[in-house]
Amino acid sequence: MSINPDLAVKTGxxxxxxxxxxxxxxxxxxxxxxxxxDLEKLGGIVVKGLSLEPRSGNPPPRLMETPCGLLNSIGLENVGVDRFISDKLPALSALDTAVIVNILGDSVRDYQELAGILDQVRGIDAIEVNISCPNVRAGGAAFGSDPDMASEVTAAVRKATSLPLIVKLSPNVTDITLIARAVEHAGADAISLINTLLGMSIDIKARRPVLANTFGGLSGPAIKPVALRMVWQAVRAVNIPVIGIGGIQNASDALEFLLAGAAAVQVGTATLVDPLVSVQILEGIRMYMKETGISDISGLPI
Ligand SMILES: Cc1cc2nc3c(=O)[nH]c(=O)nc-3n(C[C@H](O)[C@H](O)[C@H](O)COP(=O)(O)O)c2cc1C
Structure with a gap:
């Protein structure tokens, strides 16, 4: 008997x-x-991180391919929240897929203000808070590198919006479970991880770092084992849903995260290589469920 698997998920x-x-x-x-x-085939779209004001990002070069990965120092270039709402959101929210808005800031107040603005707008299904950004007012350490700062920013955003709240964790920490628990207790509905891993590359002929910003974030297949380990740990540390991200290139990669206990996955760098890959990943998950006789996606975690 052939089954028609149910792929719908509840992320908080x-x-x-x-x-x-x-x-x-x-x-x-x-x-x-x-x-x-066909974006309507997907579970959702997480847009480029938005700030209160438009940002032009870092100077070039800001991308470099590495063995099995990509180093980027885009520097959070974006159109700013107002232009997103007026120019981008109408077409995006007309699509039958979840619209998740990623936000970033230099201070707790920035995040809180952004969440308050987005809370008043129709067509947004959830907010994802990028806490990998430096807290400029507190000496530049990333919000996501410290449980107290991660908790403070989560609580501030929680107060400003009743939209579903996903907090996106930075992998540049010693113990991911401390940060995961801190944001859960501060009111996150779900967590997503991982963001990029800090890295760098040096041009030996020019005798200087390749990226103008010296450091960049590493993504792509190279980071998948690290991401999977952190997702496994986070799933076992919190009682809220976990969204797995990092180096997912095909259905097998995505299934590893789902078997580890992730409620959903995000596909990043692989889309830059092949824009159709996310739909292929979805079909591969469906095929696996049919072949293994799993009728409901909640039956996947091991
Ligand atoms: C070019 C580029 C830009 C990114 N910009 C953002 C961003 O604005 N906000 C954010 O939270 N993550 C950002 N990320 C991180 C990705 O969303 C993802 O967490 C990371 O790349 C790991 O997944 P992947 O290996 O599938 O790419 C960016 C990644 C890349 C490669």
Whole structure:
């Protein structure tokens, strides 16, 4: 008997038609991919991180391919929250897929203000808080590197919005479970991880770092084992849903995260290589469930 697997997932208060999402910063504001991918097949789209004001990002070079990965120091270039709402959101929210807005800031107040603005807008299904950014007022350490700062920013955003709240963790920490628990207790509905791992590369002929910003974030297949380990740990540390991210290139990669206990996954760098890959990943998950006789996605975790 052939089964028709149910791929719908509940990520806290957020309902998704399936567990495959596009990761922030690798799909623009979603609509840029419209001509290439049937976006309505996907569970959701996480847009490029938004700040209160537009940002032009870091100077070039800001991308470098590494063995099995990508180093980027885009520097959070974005159109700013107002232009997102007026120019991008109308077309995006008309699509039958979840719209998740990723936010960033230099201070707790920035995050809180952004969440308050987005809370008043129709067409947004959830907020994802990028806590990998430096807390400029507190000496530049990333919010996500310290449980107290992570907790403070989560609580501030929680107060400003009733939208489902996903906090996206930084992997640049010693013990991910401390940060995961801190944001859970501060009111996160779900967590997503991992963001990029800090790295660098040196041009030996020019005798200087390749990236103008010296450091960048490493993504792609190279980081998948680290991401999977952290997702496994986070799933076992908290009682809220976990969204797995990091180096997912195909359905097998995505299934590893789902078997580890992730409720959903995000596909990042792989979309830059092949814009259609997320839909193929979704079909691969469906095929695996049929072949293994698993009728409901909640039956996947080991
Ligand atoms: C070019 C680029 C830009 C990114 N911009 C953002 C961003 O604005 N906000 C964010 O939270 N993560 C951002 N990320 C991180 C990704 O969303 C993802 O967490 C990370 O790349 C790991 O997944 P991957 O290996 O599938 O790419 C960016 C990644 C890349 C490669």
């Amino acid at each position: 208060p957020l309902n998704l038609k399936n567990p495959v999402l596009l990761a922030s910063g690798t799909c623009g504001y979603g609509i840029e991919l419209q001509g290439f991918v």
